[in-house]
Amino acid sequence: MAGRxxxxxxxxxxxxALFDWMETNGFFMRxxxxxxxxxxxxxxxxxxxxxxxxxILFRVSTSEQARENGQDWFGEVVPNIEERLVPFARTGxxxxxxAFWLDDDGNRxxxxxxxxxxxxxxxxxxxxxxxxxxIGYDEVSGDCLDAPGEPPAGHALNAAYRNWLIESYGVTxxxxxxxxxxxxxxxxxxxxDDPFWCWVRKTQAERDTGA
Numbered sequence: 001m002a003g004r005x006x007x008x009x010x011x012x013x014x015x016x017a018l019f020d021w022m023e024t025n026g027f028f029m030r031x032x033x034x035x036x037x038x039x040x041x042x043x044x045x046x047x048x049x050x051x052x053x054x055x056i057l058f059r060v061s062t063s064e065q066a067r068e069n070g071q072d073w074f075g076e077v078v079p080n081i082e083e084r085l086v087p088f089a090r091t092g093x094x095x096x097x098x099a100f101w102l103d104d105d106g107n108r109x110x111x112x113x114x115x116x117x118x119x120x121x122x123x124x125x126x127x128x129x130x131x132x133x134x135i136g137y138d139e140v141s142g143d144c145l146d147a148p149g150e151p152p153a154g155h156a157l158n159a160a161y162r163n164w165l166i167e168s169y170g171v172t173x174x175x176x177x178x179x180x181x182x183x184x185x186x187x188x189x190x191x192x193d194d195p196f197w198c199w200v201r202k203t204q205a206e207r208d209t210g211a
Contacts, residue, residue, distance in 0.1 A: 001015075001058070001059070004060040004063070005060065006066075006082060007083075008083040008084070008102060009102055011060075014127050017168065018058075019040055019058070021164055022040040022041065022058070025160070026044070027041045027042065028041055029045040029048070029057075031059065034059070037059060038059075039057040039058060039059050040057070040059070041058070042056065042158050042161045043158065043161065051138065051157075052157060053158050054137060054140070055092065055093070055138060056091055056139070056140055057090040058089045059090070061086055063082045064082075066081070066085065069087055070082060073113070073203075073204070074203050075207040078203060083102070085099050085100070085102075085111075086100045087099040087113070088100060091140035092115075092139040092140065092141035093139070094115045095115040096113065096114040096115045096116075096140075096141035097113055098110060098112050098113070098129075098140065099111055099112075099113060103195060109195070110122045110128075110129045112140070112145065114145070116187055118141075118145060118187045119185075119194075119196055120145070120184040120185055120192075120194050121184075121195060121197075123180050127171065130169075131165070131171055131172075131180060132144070132177060133158065134158055134161060134166075135173060135174060136152045137152045148176060148177035148178040148184065151176050
């Protein structure tokens with residue numbers, strides 16, 4: 001996965017450690033959509049199917065796939081979009097995903113692109129994102145973003161992952177997503193301070209007007 005990152009941005013160290021942990025424990029499954037690729041998991045494939053870990057599938061897009069995804073969102077407005085927006089995981093069965101994004105100042109951020117149009121930054125740092133996963137929502141693109149102030153329903157998920165994260169980084173795991181995400185724009189928002197939301201809306205406006 002690290003080898004698929006563009007030269008414009010490197011894989012965060014925390015993600016390299018996460019992928020090493022997945023590989024060591026055999027936490028992956030074969031991709032049906034991309035033969036030959038493995039999908040990184042927060043537990044075993046059986047645990048994913050049984051709903052005992054958050055349903056997120058890690059796979060860094062190839063350059064061609066990142067370009068196609070970016071053009072689906074923005075047309076040809078952003079030159080070399082594959083160097084600025086790289087999907088790295090499916091966050092739900094609805095086709096939503098999270099990506100690494102380079103903002104206009106060259107800062108690497110982690111962002112969400114929802115199938116229904118919800119876009120937002122996901123935490124301030126890579127470690128924020130990893131802490132978000134440890135909370136134990138069924139999906140990142142479900143209640144985690146729809147009701148971030150509410151704790152996950154049902155039993156706590158991701159026990160092995162949570163233990164690894166705490167032991168590796170000495171972090172605390174909040175009770176709700178809002179403690180990490182703050183206020184995030186909903187699908188119908190007309191204004192927001194979220195930097196990724198603002199960039200997406202500006203760029204799509206340029207696409208639509210031909211500016």
